[in-house]
Amino acid sequence: MTKPPEMPADLRAAFDAYERAIVANDLDALDAFFAPGTETLRGDTSGLLVGHDAISGFRSLRGGVPPREIAEIHYRPLASAGGPGGPSADGDIALLVSVSHFLGGGRGLQTQVWQRIDGAWLITAAHVTLRTPALDRTIWRSVGDPFLQGRWEGPLAGLTVAVKDLFAIAGFRIGAGNPTFLEEARPEKSTAPAVADLLRGGASLRGIARTDEFAYSIAGDNVHYGTPPNGAVVGALPGGSSSGPASAVAGGHADIGLATDTAGSIRVPASYQGLWGLRTTHGLVPRQGMLPLAQSFDTIGWLTRDGETLQRVADWCLSYDGSASTENVYGASGADLPWRFLVPEEILACAEPATRDAFSRLLAALAASEDPPPFRAVHSGDLDTTFAAFRTVQGAEAWRNDGEWMRAHPGAVGPAVAERFRIASGITPVDEAAARAELEPIAAHLAELVDGAVLIFPTVPGPAPQRTADVDAVRAATLRMTAPAAVAGLPSISVPLLTLPAPAGPAPVGVCLVSRAGTDIALVRLARRLAALVASTRSRPTETS
Amino acid sequence: MTKPPEMPADLRAAFDAYERAIVANDLDALDAFFAPGTETLRGDTSGLLVGHDAISGFRSLRGGVPPREIAEIHYRPLASAGGPGGPSADGDIALLVSVSHFLGGGRGLQTQVWQRIDGAWLITAAHVTLRTPALDRTIWRSVGDPFLQGRWEGPLAGLTVAVKDLFAIAGFRIGAGNPTFLEEARPEKSTAPAVADLLRGGASLRGIARTDEFAYSIAGDNVHYGTPPNGAVVGALPGGSSSGPASAVAGGHADIGLATDTAGSIRVPASYQGLWGLRTTHGLVPRQGMLPLAQSFDTIGWLTRDGETLQRVADWCLSYDGSASTENVYGASGADLPWRFLVPEEILACAEPATRDAFSRLLAALAASEDPPPFRAVHSGDLDTTFAAFRTVQGAEAWRNDGEWMRAHPGAVGPAVAERFRIASGITPVDEAAARAELEPIAAHLAELVDGAVLIFPTVPGPAPQRTADVDAVRAATLRMTAPAAVAGLPSISVPLLTLPAPAGPAPVGVCLVSRAGTDIALVRLARRLAALVASTRSRPTETS
Structure with a gap:
């Protein structure tokens, strides 16, 4: 069994900053973490949004996420532009799958594809599962x-x-x-x-x-x-x-x-x-x-x-x-x-x-x-x-x-x-x-x-x-x-x-x-x-x- | 706006075969589609499973998925071992995000990372959201x-x-x-x-x-x-x-x-x-x-x-x-x-x-x-x-x-x-x-x-x-x-x-x-x-x- 590769420090920093923005419901910061353009994906129980603008528009309606802590992060490097073991470079792609524990009970799951674009780690695809509520009170x-x-x-x-x-x-x-x-x-x-x-x-x-x-x-x-x-x-x-x-x-x-x-x-x-x-x-x-x-x-x-x-x-x-x-x-x-x-x-x-x-x-x-x-x-x-x-x-x-x-x-x-x-x-x-x-x-x-x-x-x-x-x-x-x-x-x-x-x-x-x-x-x-x-x-x- | 790249035919075939196995609840086929080893990930509302064996064990308990149709597939190539435009080769990695429509109402979302390993496309990470039920009748x-x-x-x-x-x-x-x-x-x-x-x-x-x-x-x-x-x-x-x-x-x-x-x-x-x-x-x-x-x-x-x-x-x-x-x-x-x-x-x-x-x-x-x-x-x-x-x-x-x-x-x-x-x-x-x-x-x-x-x-x-x-x-x-x-x-x-x-x-x-x-x-x-x-x-x- 090989030791899993270590997550680059700048990716971890980006993940943590993104998580802080989620909990604070900082819409501008969240928008900035998603890659621009029409190819970016974000989905959850309510459906899949395609393109940065659609994602941004929906986010304004969603309201914040309840207080939570990240309990697990799984890092899987998918592509390395700088070669194996080399420094982080544009074109690097990583998968981060994380489990969150809500302080009020329940767990969530986030799957994110991060990509290094113009020096910054950005999310190109995300799939989010918040804790399941007892019932959908809107319905x-x-x-x-x-x-x-x-x-x-x-x-x-x-x-x-x-x-x-x-x-x-x-x-x-x-x-x-x-x-x-x-x-x-x-x-x-x-x-x-x-x-x-x-x-x-x-x-x-x-x-x-x-x-x-x-x-x-x-x-x-x-x-x-x-x-x-x-x-x-x-x-x-x-x-x-x-x-x-x-x-x-x-x-x-x-x-x-x-x-x-x-x-x-x-x-x-x-x-x-x-x-x-x-x-x-x-x-x-x-x-x-x-x-x-x-x-x-x-x-x-x-x-x-x-x-x-x-x-x-x-x-x-x-x-x-x-x-x-x-x-x-x-x-x-x-x-x-x-x-x-x-x-x-x-x-x-x-x-x-x-x-x-x-x-x-x-x-x-x-x-x-x-x-x-x-x-x-x-x-x-x-x-x-x-x-x-x-x-x-x-x-x-x-x-x-x-x-x-x-x-x-x-x-x-x-x-x-x-x-x-x-x-x-x-x-x-x-x-x-x-x-x-x-x-x-x-x-x-x-x-x-x-x-x-x-x-x-x-x-x-x-x-x-x-x-x-x-x-x-x-x-x-x-x-x-x-x-x-x-x-x-x-x-x-x-x-x-x-x-x-x-x-x-x-x-x-x-x-x-x-x-x-x-x-x-x-x-x-x-x-x-x-x-x-x-x-x-x-x-x-x-x-x- | 560039035209999105086309999904390789063999990946599409693998995706379709996997979907058929899901609907048929063919456990052996499903196990075979997930990459072996301890790094493979699969998560849904009930939590995240790490490693092929954990995924396989849980699957046996889950029961089948209700009848559904794939309504959308979004293909994002993440890494190409054979070079851009080259033939599909080992090491190729692709993201597939798909939306399913359940025949009995409701929608689901699947995010999958596929990787070409020893000639076959296998799933190395999956995040699944089935339609949300009105209530969890087990609870x-x-x-x-x-x-x-x-x-x-x-x-x-x-x-x-x-x-x-x-x-x-x-x-x-x-x-x-x-x-x-x-x-x-x-x-x-x-x-x-x-x-x-x-x-x-x-x-x-x-x-x-x-x-x-x-x-x-x-x-x-x-x-x-x-x-x-x-x-x-x-x-x-x-x-x-x-x-x-x-x-x-x-x-x-x-x-x-x-x-x-x-x-x-x-x-x-x-x-x-x-x-x-x-x-x-x-x-x-x-x-x-x-x-x-x-x-x-x-x-x-x-x-x-x-x-x-x-x-x-x-x-x-x-x-x-x-x-x-x-x-x-x-x-x-x-x-x-x-x-x-x-x-x-x-x-x-x-x-x-x-x-x-x-x-x-x-x-x-x-x-x-x-x-x-x-x-x-x-x-x-x-x-x-x-x-x-x-x-x-x-x-x-x-x-x-x-x-x-x-x-x-x-x-x-x-x-x-x-x-x-x-x-x-x-x-x-x-x-x-x-x-x-x-x-x-x-x-x-x-x-x-x-x-x-x-x-x-x-x-x-x-x-x-x-x-x-x-x-x-x-x-x-x-x-x-x-x-x-x-x-x-x-x-x-x-x-x-x-x-x-x-x-x-x-x-x-x-x-x-x-x-x-x-x-x-x-x-x-x-x-x-x-x-x-x-x-x-x-x-x-x-x-x-």
Whole structure:
């Protein structure tokens, strides 16, 4: 056994200085230790970042590392420019693998490739494993294996559910994404039918997942618990307000996200994280035991990684056998929807150019497929008007639901959501009545459009914005795209059919289908048919030029 | 920007073959892909393994990797033996960083250093991050942030607790480490005083942690939920039966493990994982709401990472102010214990030679310290007799507690625990009475020994065995060391004061102190004084030879 080579003193000094910078969270120093250029790599549990700038941008969001000590360092020289035993020279490459012990318990592992560049040791690749937390508190409030066992048999047996923290579970409190609200809440006496339906179908609960505060946001951040990771795009917003269920499903923690959608809270995270998401017909899934945001638009729905699972859930929960509500005004929704699509021009115009291009290419591919459906452009109506009226009614209802609590707890809610409630508090009954009157013909027009065809358009303007981005403009455009289905109470599904280039690599964008009220089960079936057709167009041999 | 170099075809082939072997869990192929020798590295969240044999041994325990696809590969040539652009040659070194997408959701990251050795590409270092699970089901049944909020103020404010799954928490069921038992259990109506005391002191619950089935084991494994990771020694048993709380505390998931000790179930995992663990005086902490194993010996206690936290817990939970039991037969335990130690020869003889040597060196260092206590060898009595009688009474009580359930659920319990219950089922009342009669003088002798001094000895025979080891002999020796304090109902603390070499690196072994009944608070204080003294002997400048 040969004695392992000794680490060069200047490399050890660089390693120690880097470690000090990590513990101090000295961002400038950390940036300087990573080699410049587009080839530098840094990865951890949240994903791989490629290039110095991407690494630097993400670091600003990460926050510091808890206090730790280096317990072991393993040095492996990989290349020596100065020859064996010679002095350290440019081009030297070394691998350092180190184990850290956190003072608060737990261990971490760092693998680093260091390279001597212009006289200085720099990191060209790093792989970091911090200690594993008991749970990811940005995704989960509480989690278990099982958290709550469902029936051992049933059509959903074996599936696990992430329940958005707006639903009653007997014995547990509702937190609504706010620690003050949670602390004051009383344990629920009974379980919401939407939860009970899943348990009765054989699914088990994995846990209670985070929501944007009071579900009054589509960003997916939460000032109290942090921003859940986007399961598809490193460093991007997860989308909200069903952020916790979406990240749980994308990350493989659960198979089904039980979520709510008032203005887009299922469809937006579905699009951002490459998931299937169904906003059901308004009123179809009973809302008892669900903390309301705005009753005129609140719906319950699900997030899954694939269409087959979503179909299983919809088939059970929307059938007379499966649902705790034994009937609904729409009757059974077994019949197939028409294979005819309408593209609403005003909604499409809200999408970013790259998204519109990708969507056009998708339609072209479908038109050239073996099962080409007809597409026709239609007018959805003016979206500024639609959204303004929607926002007024939503705000008035939100304030009736939560205003008293907001007044009693100044400062308890994060600034963006607080500002939304502040504006809502100023909406008068006259404003609200006028807005409702405005929405009526809009809803009627949309209902007319989907009588005999299905609307199709990109779910949101584009890929999930990076967490460092200014999202106000994106938010405005997004809500214009998602509000119409909410206004008309129509079922709406987001299917991950588009892939767009984004700074951190290819990113998903959903395609949204909107159909007639009560046709939810058929809508999922239609979406699966469409997805299968898209897959078939992509798996065809590439044409030679 | 230069075009990145292309990966050599034979390296790509090796990478692909390795990935296939991972997904197929082909252990021989995986072993062959790792470079032989003692320098090869492989690390993941559970720690770093050094050397081909250590890597190979651990791999056999890991089980397969869930289905996944490689989504990205980044190739970085690090050294080229054949010169730039030349053919692939021995000595070539390349870094491959790859991102995998799991079919069931989630992403993984692999960093590998490949080296061409004797014509074949082999891995000389690897760092693997699989997708992060929602929770580590080997450690936790259910976990939250918070799982259950305690009082916002109090001496334990800010501390989090891992509760062994034997304690009643209102609204939750007791699982006892067995899924069948959990499924049939009813939610508890009230919270065990031992849990309520912590909540009233300001601590919050982090969650419900795993236990060996019915607490009838000291290994720390569980056939249903897997073996929790040892927080101090990669690949080693965590120790049980309080395995979940111990691993949770060692890993930094919680600050306090609320646990039970019948025959060593707190002291063994404390020793194995470098924790502080207190088995309290029998009867001192009220056992209401705790699922019993053997009432004559069952006690409640705590695991922590440091003595200061354990002191805070003991001061609160064992004081008249803090505990739900407002008095006990022992009165207050404020007075200091004597600074006089007795070394029980028969117990020490059960330790492995290396442990005895390390323990001797510790005593010598203490004798040479600034505050040297007197040490004296004593006889604890014959341990075969003690343990045989202990086991008989324990078994008889365990069968009275759980026998009916065991008979009703054949096959529901893992083989090792089932065998223990099978033997217990054969113990007759005559056997039990005889064993109790045998234990009386033994307990009286031990009580006499600690009247005016404190017993000191290694907690267990040696470092935590590797999970691949045959542990029957270790188990027999361990229980001979831990049973005496249980027989006499004496408080007993394990303090991580010894470090021994072990196959996977330095490993902790605890030093156990046993004192007079009811002196628990003073025992923690004494242990801290001893630990501080040991630290002072180690921080002194090394003598020159």
